[in-house]
Amino acid sequence: MSKTVTMILRSGSTENDDANFCMELAEAILSRGDGVNIFLYGNACNLGSKPVPYDGRSPISDALREHMDSFMLSEKIEGIIAKGGKIATCHTTEYSRGIEGLDYLEGVEWGDVGNTFNRYLLSTDLLISIGR
Amino acid sequence: MLHSMNVVVRKAPGDEAAILGLRAAWSVMSNGGLDTQLVYINDGVFNLRGVPGYIGGLLERFIEEGGTVSVLRDSLEQRGLTQDDLVDGVTVVDQDDIADLVQDADATVTF
Amino acid sequence: MLFLLNSLDPVRLDEARIMGGREDKSLLLYGDAAYYATQSMFNKLAGLEFEEVFVSEGSLASRNITLDQGVEAVGYDKIADMIINDHDRVVSL
Numbered sequence: 001m002s003k004t005v006t007m008i009l010r011s012g013s014t015e016n017d018d019a020n021f022c023m024e025l026a027e028a029i030l031s032r033g034d035g036v037n038i039f040l041y042g043n044a045c046n047l048g049s050k051p052v053p054y055d056g057r058s059p060i061s062d063a064l065r066e067h068m069d070s071f072m073l074s075e076k077i078e079g080i081i082a083k084g085g086k087i088a089t090c091h092t093t094e095y096s097r098g099i100e101g102l103d104y105l106e107g108v109e110w111g112d113v114g115n116t117f118n119r120y121l122l123s124t125d126l127l128i129s130i131g132r
Numbered sequence: 133m134l135h136s137m138n139v140v141v142r143k144a145p146g147d148e149a150a151i152l153g154l155r156a157a158w159s160v161m162s163n164g165g166l167d168t169q170l171v172y173i174n175d176g177v178f179n180l181r182g183v184p185g186y187i188g189g190l191l192e193r194f195i196e197e198g199g200t201v202s203v204l205r206d207s208l209e210q211r212g213l214t215q216d217d218l219v220d221g222v223t224v225v226d227q228d229d230i231a232d233l234v235q236d237a238d239a240t241v242t243f
Numbered sequence: 244m245l246f247l248l249n250s251l252d253p254v255r256l257d258e259a260r261i262m263g264g265r266e267d268k269s270l271l272l273y274g275d276a277a278y279y280a281t282q283s284m285f286n287k288l289a290g291l292e293f294e295e296v297f298v299s300e301g302s303l304a305s306r307n308i309t310l311d312q313g314v315e316a317v318g319y320d321k322i323a324d325m326i327i328n329d330h331d332r333v334v335s336l
Contacts, residue, residue, distance in 0.1 A: 005327065008156070008241060010152065017249065017301075017302060020301070021249070021273050021274065021302075024301060025326075028318075028319035028322065028323040029323045032320075032323055032324070034323075041152055041156075042148055042152050093152075113155055113159045114159040114163050115163065117159065117164075118159065121134055121164050122164075125134075126239070126327065126333060127134060128333055128335050129242055129243065129335050130249070131243070131335075140258075140262070142254075142258065174257070174258065227260075227261050227264070228264060230261050231261070231263060234262045234264070240262065240332070240334045
């Protein structure tokens, strides 16, 4: 019988390995036929937003850009959702970061700890928190 | 399905993790109906000293609404604190008690 | 019980000791905690009596780490298997 893992992620992009670990693990869990919910809490709420295009001056070396690109998780997040994973942000932590008005990546849900997180818990067999 | 959860808070009130843990614990207890234990260890014990504003108010509400709050004695002593320094409604426990809480709950999350 | 560790902060190991008690404990290292898997750092885990110590292959690859022989490198498929099937408790430190 399949199980559902819910992960509370609190780290954002680039600051450490946590977000990448969470998403890679989510993909592996989905590949087994099990379910995944990810609640983007604290700094992780930034991950749910669609990158904003910028055409201005951005003097980043190719090597540094390649390094930074390795931390970008937008495609991975949309892929997890396309494979059946559920990902929601905490709108309160978005509010405190001034990003409530940004568009979400495809499939990311607006969420809150009071309702969305609790809804995830209803179907959860294993709950893990990932952060610092 | 989960029926019980420990929320372990290790950070002092100035770290966002402390309020994120408290909010999660309160919402899971009041909206999710889970048997929820707040457990404070290491620098997390400072959250129990009557923090003014939203944090202190939400902790008080958590206790009033039936939530259980435990604090590790060793963590208090390492910081020169005793139960008298803490808000009402907090139970001081030892390491074996924390390990028992972890074993007894369906999930333990850390903040 | 499986602990997940992502940091070299020694306080996290103290927390494993507090939360794990006398239970059988295993450890999965990822992120910078992967450095505990090196010969020079592995002894810092000795006092906690972990039955098994694993390290995420992804974290090794980006750090040029030589493993201590007491540590097993695992990919995400194995990590998923471990957290879902192999342990009655999984706690992130």
